[in-house]
Amino acid sequence: MRSWPSTAVALGADYNPEQWPEDVWAQDVARMQEAGLSFATVGVFSWSLLEPAPGVYTFDWLDRVLDLLHDGGIAVDLATATASPPPWFSHAHPETLPVDHDGRTRWPGSRQSWCPSSPVFTAAATRLTEQMARRYHDHPALALWHVSNEYGCHNAPCYCDTCAAGFRAWLGKTYGDTDALNDAWGTAFWSQRYTDLAQVQPPRRSTADSNPTQVLDYRRYTSDALLAQLQAEVSVLRVHSPGVGVTTNFMTMDSFRHLDYTRWTSSVDVVSTDHYVIGALADPQAELSFAADLTRGLAGGTPWLLMEHSSSAVNWQPVNRAKTPGQLLRHSLTHVARGADTLGFFQWRQSRAGSEKFHSALLPHAGTRSKIWHDVLELGRATRALGEVLGSRVEAEVALLWDYEAGWALQAPSHPSAEVTYGEVAHDLHAALRRAGVTVDIVGPHASLEGYRVVLVPTLYLTDTETLGALATAADAGAQVLLTYFTGVVDASDHLRADPVTGDGWSPEVATLTGTRTLEHAPLLTDEQITLDGLLAGAATRWTEWVDVSESTEVLARTVDGPTAGAAALTRRSTGSGAAWYLATRPAAAGFDALLARICADAAVRPVAVASPGVELVRRRSDRGSWVFAVNHTDASVQVAVSGRELLTDTVVDGLTVGAGAVAVVREG
């Protein structure tokens, strides 16, 4: 498989030369060389220029771009250019425009205005993909195919008639007949029984909440429909450009959950993702670290590619924070610490016109006499010093289960609390371990848990017998397994796992594993705080429950006040050579810290190194050695107990000092 040169952590960027007069291009390539770029992603939004009229192709300008990049030693991640169809296409095929929940057409004029189910779109996109592949498959600059762009970013879910028909076909394949569909959707409720699939609609806006299983299936259908679009283009590339890898940029940021990427990874050769820091979050860098760990999980632990991030501010948040000095290096190297071997940016040269002219780029409007360019050159030097970490893997003894479907089901309406959102407790747990210097692998619900000393299961509302069985096996085999509230409640059809007729409580398997039987949920109001005692002493929010604790189960914290005063908030049950823990509320950060300190102590999981607070630590390892990444997020220098050669300064250290806001990478030994 082709790739770009790999003696350094590769740097690259989306390059949109069509936004500039041709005489700027040579200057671009010279500057890319100066910045140390190895690759450029070209053509993502070029469809309207490459095919200005149906079946009329104008590749000459792209030929010149690819030649120029190749002559400059810059490899190309070549887009199939199908992300956004040209106006002539939408004008000729209005039936391909997406439709929203309320039945309103999403008109063209921005980007990605195409319906995920449209066969007319697939035909046009694969036609262009074939032309691109035939023309460029043997171009020496071509290193990777970039299929479409951020599938589902703007056009999913779509509720048009084409999607309705596609959904019915998907349901036919999934359920066979309406009897099975009626059972799965629980249509005995609210007089929803179907007698013909033709009667089924997408969950368009209705008078009251739509059937939750219908909503869940529509999420599955939408993810599958977009996956089919990816696969259609990939099949064309396999035929006309064999031997060249393919990728599509996922979005593992917390704000994007439309697609079940665990089902997408086998369709690409390289897992790549985009990440933008969300300024309004309480701890934006903690979210960055989470997204990086999630991407590594999708890549099965192998190095992955960060396709896009930003040199400084974006332009699509209400207030767009510029990166402060040092932040670009910290953000970029956190991705590398957590498994990225390649760092891409949106975009190379800041746009002069259009929606993204205020979005930062590697080459800003202020040119090379600017803070951004200075930071970019600094990043280039750092990535060149890190060549030896390429191919190594991140070391982690803790797994956190992440399941997109569980998230979809949890976010459905009509639940005990709309404020219990998927990911909240996952982030709490991840953030606490990150503060403690412990690395977490974020893995899919069916990943092997073998070898993990701690397994964290945050709000896995929807799950199956297989996953619950694997958790019991992991605990018996010695792991500390923590389940948090609202886990194991429903099956794949969003039906209660418990048999209410037998009065089993809310989740029989969770009760058996943890020794804690939930009797009733008692969520807290938005600003309501309660007090906990014991190991979690301090405040808690969001959720409590009345639980029945078996005799063989220890209670390590209780609620002191609030609706469930006196109820168990944290329990632990020994099983085999491990233990199963149950957390029935959402403690404050200090409570999570105490909980995870105790679990890690029981599991003999230690931090990457002993260090001052505020420094983020990750270890990568290969058969060539091990490297500790230390990212100092504080404004004072910190100490880390590691020794070896620090690669960014090329000095030997015996006990590391990392300056305020700086990053260090130490090859140990």
Ligand code: GAL
């Ligand atoms: C991504 C997209 C890029 C650019 C970027 C801005 O969603 O792929 O084309 O728009 O965001 O942050």
